[in-house]
Amino acid sequence: MNDKENNNYVLELLDIHKSYGSKVVNDNITMRLKKNEIHALLGENGAGKTTLMNIAYGLVCPDSGKIKVNGTTLVLENSSAAIKNGIGMVHQHFMLIDSFTVLENIVLGRECKKQGVFTDLQKSKIEIQALLEQYNFEIDLEAKVKDISVGMQQKVEIVKMLYRGAKILILDEPTAVLTPKEIDDLLVVLKGLSESGHSIIIITHKLKEIKKSAQRCTIIKHGKLVATVDVKETDEDQLASMMVGRKVEFSVEKRAHHFSKTLFKVDKLCVNDYRGIRAVNNVSFDIREGEILGIAGVDGNGQSELVEAIAGIRKIESGHFFIEGNNITHKKPREIIDSGVSTIPEDRQKMGLILPFNLAFNLILHKYAIRPFSKFGFLNFESIRKQASSRLKAFDVRPDDPNYLASALSGGNQQKLIIARALFDNPKLLIACQPTRGLDVGAIEYIHKMIIEHRNKGRSILLVSHELDEIIDLSDRVLVFYEGKIVGMLEGKAIEERKIGLLMAGGE
Ligand SMILES: Nc1ncnc2c1ncn2[C@@H]1O[C@H](COP(=O)(O)OP(=O)(O)O)[C@@H](O)[C@H]1O
Ligand SMILES: [Mg+2]
Structure with a gap:
């Protein structure tokens, strides 16, 4: 490779090797990031993605291999060294302090000083405001982190890295916890950043997002490099099979059938959350035999409290529920299990x-x-x-x-x-909550198959998921939860992404 080509790479991870005991987690992996590129990193759970990125961010020390930034070989002893060299990483679990404001979180550890000692928050604020304007971020700097949405927190993490001068951004599964609208917003932000001189590595299991945002994709499997491909020239099926090592069936075969008997009925249910605030507000619905009823909604709109109430582990304020006509409200968890209700928490x-x-x-x-x-x-x-x-x-x-x-x-x-x-023992009602959260496509395929098989036996399923594709693929009917209420009921052809996404965000 000549020098000119070499200069195109802002970050090179060369022959990176890392083992824990006898387990090889990164087996001589090479991955190169081009300037202004969005580069996806794909691999099953446990493939070694986070480890590789932690190595690039100086958090994990490789056993062997080289790291080059802008063509220069570096030893990254810790994340401060990485940041100094323009590398920033946003972890899967955010590292913000809940009770601090957004501004305080962004400046933490990099405060401007007045007379050399006092923190000059005002000066930092002006600098950060300029950053926000430059990249079109709308963030309330005075809000407490605990009061803002997960999508917003993610942006705060990104701004925090930009404020530290990061030119190379590594995002570890940034979309796993976001709503469809937040995901779209994030992808727009990333595109803007890449156009303004930043280079980005994004880890995601969602092939659609890779197709939408990335130019290249590196696939690893069991710690080994499979390939780096041009995203435009690859389709989702190819990406999935490279990652899993076999063909993956995305479409789940669902036998059409006629629903007759109601199996489970919820009537005017009211449940409070742990603070005593109403979380499920006068909710009524039923599920028929052989039906998958999906509940869509942004996390924290009462879905968890609903499920806990049905499972008998949260107090019911008012209302009732019935299985095959029998009232099982206020029963003990054991009695509820014995009546044929089973839960995937x-x-x-x-x-x-x-x-x-x-x-x-x-x-x-x-x-x-x-x-x-x-x-x-x-x-x-x-x-x-x-x-x-x-x-x-x-x-x-x-x-x-x-x-x-x-x-x-x-x-x-x-x-x-x-x-x-x-x-x-073949429960009459299976309550499946976030059954595939954080899993790779191979595991998702298997779990979806099990859920559909249960339905095809004429059993009922209550599926609670933030994953819109999952709700759409599996559900016979969909209820959308917003602020503890059912704001929409969709069936058959009416079940579509845009409509559900809008309802989830409180729209019409
Ligand atoms: N500190 C550690 N000690 C021992 N094993 C680890 C450690 N960190 C990661 N691993 C193992 O390395 C493998 C790869 O983990 P990880 O990089 O987190 O995978 P991914 O991000 O692709 O899901 C897993 O089997 C994990 O259990
Ligand atoms: Mg990981």
Whole structure:
């Protein structure tokens, strides 16, 4: 390669190798970022993407390999060194301080000083305001971080990096928590930045976003480089199969059928959130046998409280719900499970699993006290292990060893384990909350298949998801939640992205 070509790269990660113990996480990966480029980094959960980017940001030290910035080889000992060299990273979990204002968060650690000692917030504010104008950001600098939306917080993180002079921006799954409108906004922001001299690496599982925003895409699998491709010359199917190593079916086959009987009914339900503020406000709906009812909405509009109330773990202020005509309001969680309701909770690690327990025990958490798992008050280990072994195989949990600890599974396999338990004895109503959050396309494909199969058996599913594609692909009917109320009900052909997105944002 001649010098001129070389100059096109603002960041080069060359033959980067990193292992943890005997596990190779980055296996001699090379990735180059061009000036003004948006470059996507794609790979299954656990492929080694975050590690590679942490290496570029000086947070993780590689075992071997070279990092070049603008053609010069550097040793990045920490993130300050990376920032000094114009590299900024926004992590998957934001690192802002909730009780501080936006302005305070942006300047934190880089305050302007008056007379050498006092913080001159006013001076910083003027500089930041100029930045906001330059890049067309609308952010209220005086708002407390805890009061602004996740989409806004993301922008604050980006501005924080720009304020530190970052020319190379690394974003780790920035869209995982955003609404469709926020995602579109972010992609516009990134495009603007790339046109004004910045270069960007974006990690995302969403192939659509890659097609929309990136010029090139680097795919890694099990820590190894698969390829760097031109996005224009690749389609979503090709990207997915390079990443997973086989063809992925995006469309889920759903048998059309006639719904008849109502299975589950919610009548004028009111539920408060943890602060005692009304979160579910007079909500009524029903679900028929063989139907997937999707609930769409931005996080925090009452969906979580609704599900907790149905599962019996949150107090109901007023209203009722019924399964096959039987009133199960105010019943204990165990009685609700026994009446045929099963839940995939939204937080798989906090609510779904007991991480230090093995897979076999996690599979019977809701059934351990009954036969065949217990007899006369004693656990029957043989039967627990045998059941687990066949379930783990049937639900494709890897590894399928009943003695393996839940904490050691990848996110996708933890979710399969939860689904194996939730579908244990063919529940009449499956409540699936964010069933594929943060998972890669291979795992998503599998989980969607399981949900559809359950529906095709004539069972009912309440699907709660912030993922619009998931709601649209799976649901027979969609309710949109906004501020604790149902603001729209869509069925059949009327289920479309633009309409739902608008309702989710409180529009008509
Ligand atoms: N500090 C660490 N110690 C041990 N293993 C780690 C550490 N960080 C990451 N890993 C392992 O490295 C692999 C790649 O992780 P990561 O880079 O986070 O993947 P991705 O971002 O692609 O999902 C995973 O198997 C993860 O468990
Ligand atoms: Mg990651």
